[in-house]
Amino acid sequence: MDFAMDARTEELRERLLDFMSAHVYPAEAVAEEQRAELASPWDTPPVVEELKAEARRRGLWNLFLPDGKYGAGLTNLQYAPLAEITGRSPHLAPTALNCAAPDTGNMEVLAQFGTPEQRERWLEPLLAGEIxxxxxxxxxxxxxxxxxxxxxxxxxxxxxxxxxxxxxxxxxxxxxxxxxxxxxxxxxxxxxxxxxxxxxxxxxxxxxxxxxxxxxxxxxxxxxxxxxxxxxxxxxxxxxxxxxxGEEGGGFAIAQARLGPGRIHHCMRLIGMAERAIELMCRRAVSRTAFGKPLAAQGQVHAWIADARVAVEQLRLLVLKTAWLMDTVGNRGAHTEIQAIKIATPRTVVDVIDRAVQLHGAGGVSQDFPLAELWAAARTLRLADGPDEVHQRSLARRELKRYA
CATH class of the missing domain: 2.40.110.10 (Butyryl-CoA Dehydrogenase, subunit A, domain 2)
Structure with missing residues (x-):
């Protein structure tokens, strides 16, 4: 297994990092301000459409879809570090790149199972970000x-x-x-x-x-x-x-085909959410003083930051292995690993974000930092696409079969 980024991934990664710094992070506050002025809270703030136009101009569009006919033609392993970056701003970046759920899974379903007429009427405008x-x-x-x-x-x-x-x-x-x-x-x-x-x-x-x-x-x-x-x-x-x-009676199989890539995409973005939490934790630690010394000098804070770094590195390696297996032996061959990352990633990232919230004190649960929303999103993913216990049950049964 070689998880080194190839030239194309590295080039897209640098382009995406620049896009995040120059446009996405500054747009987070702008989007909130614009939303307060919209006729309906469900309308799209104008800055989001500006981000989408800029992402298309930079060639950062439909990166999730491995089918080169419709998307960027990236493998799961190539897409993983890019999805991770978008997870640092999960409420803006995926939408800006037309890589947001549930549209991603729906586009995959239409690309794989849709008729030519269904693709023309629904897939094409979804790929264009029009609907x-x-x-x-x-x-x-x-x-x-x-x-x-x-x-x-x-x-x-x-x-x-x-x-x-x-x-x-x-x-x-x-x-x-x-x-x-x-x-x-x-x-x-x-x-x-x-x-x-x-x-x-x-x-x-x-x-x-x-x-x-x-x-x-x-x-x-x-x-x-x-x-x-x-x-x-x-x-x-x-x-x-x-x-x-597809066909009558094929709904369950289509759902499983849809959920496999969806689960790993969620886990990729979750790692980005954890990375942002660690960054915020470190910035807070070096800028605040309590009981006569910076938080960064407190032993408990050292433990939180070190444990968070170890946990994220472990998760990243497991997600990359899963992506590699999906590319080489298919989703069915990576079944155990897909379940493993779906169990481990949301649970671990919730803990990392929770430590960052604790370090921020009252600010951590406020609207002045993104941590509360990040925590809610990560915690929800312990339920979305199958709760932990369903994956634990299936994974354990697969393990036990080897000894039956």
Whole structure:
């Protein structure tokens, strides 16, 4: 395994670092000021569109998509250090580069499973950053950590599918630019194979019967920059049969194909979030004095910083190994490592950010520093794309099989 950056990655990395310093970090405060003046808190601040235009001009666009026909054609290993950098400003940088979830996963689904007509109507404007999208799987009435539990129905009626169900925490759905939902539901609820009961269909937001009911908060945050997380009701929503993604009964497999890259992308960005927390921790430590000496001279602070550095280096190596395996033996061959990083990374990064919050005192939980939002985002990722316990269960069963 060779994790050294090749020439193309290094060049993109330098370009991205300059973009972050010159444009993204200064735009963080600007975006907040502009948002307060918008007609709706879910509208996009003008500075975000400026960032997107600048990113395209610099060739920092659609870096996540390995398919060279649609994206930058980078491998997972090449993309990893770039995604990490965007994680330092998770509410602005991924969107600026058109590399933000859930659009990334939805574009991957359309590129891999969409028909030519679906790609033309939805994938192309998503690739251009002209619209946003949402992925509707999680439901409030069932334990959605087990995707076979979902109750939303997708029933065939002549040349249409009728979608009925209630979803929540549907990321990006509050954004007015969100024009399309990929909805997972059951087309064959009584089928013998519980993993072949589900299908996915494309549901345009303006279809009669679609109601974006309310925004769901995350630790008190509405996450405006991300496009929010919404409760969405589908009340006998009719869409053409041609809106089926892939084949009937293929929904579970498509979801797994979508979530593999999504999980590693989250972990890549989480490492960037941890790096920013360490930077803020160190700057705070050398600038503040308590009990007659700088915080940087306190032994407990030394331990926090050292432990954080060790933890981040360990995580980075595991994520890079996972990326390398995905590139060389495929997502299935990297299954154990994908689960391992999904367990370890959010949990560890939450702890790193929490130490940074502690070092900042009251400032750490305030809006004057990004730490509180970083903590909420990292903690949420212990649930998103499968909670820790689901991955622990699967990984442990795989390990135990070797001794059965």
């Amino acid at each position: 946003r999208s949402a992925f509707a799987m999680t439901e409030p009435e069932v334990a959605s950590s087990d995707a076979t539990n979902i109750e939303t129905r997708i029933e065939r009626d002549g040349d249409a599918y009728v979608v009925t169900g209630r979803k929540w925490y549907i990321s990006g759905a509050m954004n007015p630019d969100c024009r399309i939902f990929i909805v997972m539901g059951k087309t064959d609820p009584d089928g013998a194979d519980v993993r072949r009961q589900q299908s996915m269909v494309l549901v345009p937001r303006d279809t009669p019967g679609v109601e974006v009911r309310r925004a769901m908060r995350v630790y008190g945050y509405e996450d405006h920059s991300h496009g929010g997380h919404a409760e969405v009701v589908f009340d006998r929503v009719r869409v053409p049969v041609s809106n089926l993604v």
